[in-house]
Amino acid sequence: MTERFETKTVHISHPHVTDVSKATPIYQTSVFAFPGLEEVEAYYAGKRDYLYTRNGNPNQTELADAVAALEGAERGVSAASGMGAIMAGLLAVLQPGDHLLASHELYGGTYALIQKELSRIHIELELIDLTKVSSLAGHLRPTTKMLFMETITNPLLTVVDLPFWIREAKQHGLTVMIDNTFATPYLVRPVTFGADLVVHSATKYIGGHSDVTAGVLVGRAGLVERAREIIVHYGASLSPFEAWLAARGLKTLALRMERQCDNAKKVAAFLRNHPAVKATYYPSEAATRFFDRPKQGAMVSFCLADEEKIYQFYRSLSWMKLAPSLAGVETAVSHPVTTSHRALSEEQRQATGITKGLVRLSVGIEAYEDIVEELDRALSR
Ligand SMILES: Cc1ncc(COP(=O)(O)O)c(C=O)c1O
Structure with missing residues (x-):
């Protein structure tokens, strides 16, 4: 290898690793080099x-x-x-x-x-x-x-x-x-x-x-x-x-899913009995009978009894984020009508039940009591 600085700066040799890295290294390379x-x-x-x-x-x-x-x-x-x-x-x-x-x-x-x-x-x-x-x-x-x-x-x-x-x-x-x-x-x-x-x-x-x-x-x-x-x-x-x-x-999929599904079941039961909620969407045990486990997923959707209060509901949340995605470890809510189902006509919305008051809840791994208390605060306001 040349001793010239400009050449040495770019031709940095890889460390010769003989020990096995426990975590997978990131092969942050666009291309692979060949000996010949x-x-x-x-x-x-x-x-x-x-x-x-x-x-x-x-x-x-x-x-x-x-x-x-x-x-x-x-x-x-x-x-x-x-x-x-x-x-x-x-x-x-x-x-x-x-x-x-x-x-x-x-x-x-x-x-x-x-x-x-x-x-x-x-x-x-x-x-x-x-x-x-x-x-x-x-x-x-x-x-x-x-x-x-x-x-x-x-x-x-x-x-x-x-x-x-x-x-x-x-x-x-x-x-x-x-x-x-x-x-x-x-x-x-x-x-x-x-x-x-x-x-x-x-x-x-x-x-x-x-x-x-x-x-x-x-x-x-x-x-x-x-x-x-x-x-x-x-x-x-x-x-x-x-x-x-x-x-x-x-690597933590099983742990997360177990906890998120269990939380979702409790949150769905809470929403079903809330006076400010007119409909709760959560898969039934019968519908999911072919699943490998007795769980119904970690998503719950619900519709406000007074759909005009939807803006107020989202504003009233404190730690729970409004974000149009799902499945993170943090509980989050989204609003299908203004995001994923924005393209639907009013007629299609009424026909499908994807209306203004519909909230999609991605249940996280928090203590379920905190999730329920946060929702209750926002629903009751
Ligand atoms: C069921 C489902 N399939 C596919 C996609 C698309 O995935 P990505 O956003 O990673 O392209 C999404 C995104 O929300 C989804 O919810």
Whole structure:
């Protein structure tokens, strides 16, 4: 190595580490270096794992493999956001001209992706209220390729009979993709019922601390490999640091979910009996009977009896934050009508029950008494 200062400053050698780091290091690098051309060839021959971070990085792999293992899936891939993972999963299956069936209670971003972007390549979306029909029969076309559902819907927290609908879709030869963001593999693993792809906004419970934006897609190896190519081609790869944060958050998923679900059950019971609340939305034990555990999730939605008091309700909160996301360790509230469901017409709002007085509550890990006292203060004002 040259002794010249300018050269020495940039060619800092890596410390030679022989001890095993307990925590995964962050591979905060855009590219990987090779001892020689033989090793570059080895990468292309599939004998080395990493070349360039958009194509792959150990932190991305760690997160994707961990979620795949928890979901019981063959393979996983991470993406820059939940939307990146959903986009890759849909495009891995659908071709121009294909028809996609989806449950009518769909996250607004997923709906926008399909309606505004995938429609441009003539992928046609048909929304079905799965609580009102008993089979897919009347909705199938020769071009129907996929059924897309969310385990617990946003914001009314509907849980449909997932095993039944997966079976029904598979009987008709459809690929099934499930957004398991709200339930997490702690509560249910759709792959065990035959789902082909399962997607997560890891921004939510997987990360768990409202400090990371990430997505993960897991499922059948062939589909996930195709999705990985799409993520690379569209430039939707996850940054190493975000992957590291999400993987770190994931380690406490079970503890957080246990506590958050238990708190949510108590908070839902409190809201049901509050005179200032006219409706409470929280999955029933019967609806969630196919879950791996006797828990109903950690989200609760409710509607004020006097919907005009909604501004006053949010203003009256002291420590509980109004923030349009969910699943952090802190309890937070959001207002679907002015955020995630802003695009709905007044008519659609009345029809769906997503009205001005609706509050979506993401229950955290605090002492539940404090959550209840804070809500009671704001509701009673
Ligand atoms: C159920 C669900 N799926 C997907 C997404 C999109 O995830 P991200 O914001 O990480 O892109 C969200 C975001 O709120 C969501 O709630």
